[in-house]
Every structure is written in C-alpha cells, then in structure tokens.
Amino acid sequence: MKIAVLPGDGIGPEIVAQAVNVLQRLAQDGLKIEMEYAPIGGAGYDAAGDPLPDATLKLAQAADAVLLGAVGGYQYDTLPRPQRPEQGLLRIRKGLGLFANLRPALLYPELASASSLKPEVVAGLDIMIIRELTGDIYFGQPRGIEIRGGERVGVNTMIYSESEIRRIAHVGFGIAQKRKQRLCSVDKANVLETTELWRQVVIEVGKDYPDVELSHMYVDNAAMQLVRNPKQFDVMLTGNIFGDILSDEASMLTGSIGMLPSASLDEKNKGLYEPIHGSAPDIAGKNIANPLATILSVAMMLRYTFGLETPAQRVEGAVKHVLAQGYRTADIYTEGTQKVSCSEMGSAVVAAL
Numbered sequence: 001m002k003i004a005v006l007p008g009d010g011i012g013p014e015i016v017a018q019a020v021n022v023l024q025r026l027a028q029d030g031l032k033i034e035m036e037y038a039p040i041g042g043a044g045y046d047a048a049g050d051p052l053p054d055a056t057l058k059l060a061q062a063a064d065a066v067l068l069g070a071v072g073g074y075q076y077d078t079l080p081r082p083q084r085p086e087q088g089l090l091r092i093r094k095g096l097g098l099f100a101n102l103r104p105a106l107l108y109p110e111l112a113s114a115s116s117l118k119p120e121v122v123a124g125l126d127i128m129i130i131r132e133l134t135g136d137i138y139f140g141q142p143r144g145i146e147i148r149g150g151e152r153v154g155v156n157t158m159i160y161s162e163s164e165i166r167r168i169a170h171v172g173f174g175i176a177q178k179r180k181q182r183l184c185s186v187d188k189a190n191v192l193e194t195t196e197l198w199r200q201v202v203i204e205v206g207k208d209y210p211d212v213e214l215s216h217m218y219v220d221n222a223a224m225q226l227v228r229n230p231k232q233f234d235v236m237l238t239g240n241i242f243g244d245i246l247s248d249e250a251s252m253l254t255g256s257i258g259m260l261p262s263a264s265l266d267e268k269n270k271g272l273y274e275p276i277h278g279s280a281p282d283i284a285g286k287n288i289a290n291p292l293a294t295i296l297s298v299a300m301m302l303r304y305t306f307g308l309e310t311p312a313q314r315v316e317g318a319v320k321h322v323l324a325q326g327y328r329t330a331d332i333y334t335e336g337t338q339k340v341s342c343s344e345m346g347s348a349v350v351a352a353l
C-alpha cells in the first residue's frame, strides 16, 4: 500500500501525524504500508512557489492513495489566485481524475448533544452523501461575465453527459449495496433538463442493482428533509452543486466538524482521503485540534481503496471506544468528559487499536 502523505497547512501536520501513527500501528499487525511525504497548499508555495508542486502531483499519481490534512492560511490570502493554497486542492483532484466524493454524516451517540437539532432527531444518524465532483455548473462552458444589451450578465452552464452520470451512479449503487441497500437520487428534474437526464440515467443504471431500493427527491425537498427527518436517508446521490450544499448541511447535523472524514475516488478506486474541515489557522500549532476526522479518513482509505473492511472497522471501532471512554478534544468537550490534546487523542486511538 503506497500512500502519499500531504499534511498541508495549519493544523494539517498535527492531525496527519496522528493518522500516520494509526497507520503505523496497523503496519505492526502485518499491513504492508509505505508512506512518502510531500508539500501541498501554502506549504507547497513556501517550498516550490506552487501550491501543487510537480513533484507532489507525481508522488500522488504514483501512489495508491493520498492522505491529506488541509490547506490554507491567512498569510496566503493576498497571493494571486493561481498561487493560493486552495488551487493546490482543486488541481490535485483534477490531476488524479477524482470524480466521486463520498461524505459520510455519522453521529456518534456520545456526541448527540453537539448537534443543533434535537438529540432524538439525529441520534444514530448514518448517511452517506455521494457527490459528483468534476462536472455540472462548476465546470460547464460557456461561463463568464459579459455585456448584453448594455448591462452585465453572469453566465454559467449546467451540463452533464450520460457517461458522467452513469459512472457516478454506479459508485452510488455499489456503496448502497454494502450499506442498507437504499439510494435516494437528488435532482431538480421538474425544472432542469440536465437533471431530468440525471434521473433517467440513474433509473437505467438502477436496473443493474435490483437489490437496491431507488427513490428520487427534488433538491429543495431534500434540503428540508435533512433537517426534518434525516434518519430516513441511507445513501444520497447527487450532482456537483447540489452535493456541495447538501453535504455541508448534512455534516452540520452532527455538530462536530472535527469528526467527519471524506473520500474522493477515481474510476479504479484510487482515492484522496481528507477531513472535511479546513486548516483551522485559529488553533494551529496549539496541539488542540481534533484528529479524529483524519483518523476516520484512514478507515475510509482502507475500505474504499484497499478493500480492507476488517481493519477499516477496527479503526472505526477504536474511535468509538475512545469516545465511550470519555476522551474529548476541546471542540467536542462537554462537562463530565475528559479534555485531551490532539496528540493525546491520537495516542488513545492507537492504544484502543
């Protein structure tokens, strides 16, 4: 298992160090893991004047999987756009052909009080949102701001080809098969032709997966249902822009941004794994960040790129165990639990393993 490790900026190096300790603990039990580090984001700019240095992209391309911390920092906010840390992320996703973004929203019972919704609405929540990542209105042409009829108009194009929809639908159904066999495809087929095609193709692909129960929901209703009764969902499948918004909404149902991992996959299940949060410059260098989202990203890597379900569950089980033991980093701390640092939380997970 060749893993490119890209810690990035801010809290990135602190949280990635804990995830690496978890991988090293698994290696002691026989997993053959090779790790190589490279800079990305602001760290890439500092090292090579580029948020995605050539050597970093090459390393990521040669690896089986990429473990990423986060990018970004105040000191880079005034750089020209192509040199900003976030460009490194967009370029590596493109450079690796990562088209399927998997974002679980899972609420551990111990953390139910962290949600802004009532505990009974969210306790036991376990949703997987699958978002198409390389198409849709974010990339469609034509785009721009131009003058028409003597005034400025902004133009973007919502576009999906049949093949783009088909490949993400296969990912969605495949994952639903391994979960509770329920897939809800989200569109706006009543108004937008692009998503009318989306619905047609999803139905066609669904014929290959008769064991998965397929339903459809308009995106406005899906946004409402996510806060009304989120536990009705198992897997949600959607395009780039709707997925962008719904996955952030779903992650906030859990109330703890430091807990949620993500995966972005290519056609051969090579993946980039990262926490959903950013580089948290406000707490960087203080050893107080929550490393669990990054550690859970390792579990996703084991499951989706390497097909190693047992070690993946072992990592997830270790995280559940430390929460049950009462360990909490500052972001999820409540009275009566034990506040620990980033490195202490990482060590607790390793001990639980």
Ligand code: NAD
Binding pocket: 011, 015, 069, 070, 071, 072, 073, 074, 086, 089, 257, 258, 274, 276, 277, 278, 279, 280, 281, 282, 283, 288, 289, 290, 291, 293, 331
């Ligand atoms: P952020 O996710 O970095 O932080 C939001 C808030 O959550 C902050 O108060 C932060 O302290 C807290 N937080 C985040 N992760 C945490 C963790 N693991 N443990 C404890 N607390 C945590 O978002 P932001 O403040 O909007 O952005 C900061 C920088 O990160 C910006 O430069 C932004 O562009 C970048 N960013 C990067 C990514 C990425 O790398 N994928 C994603 C989002 C934002």
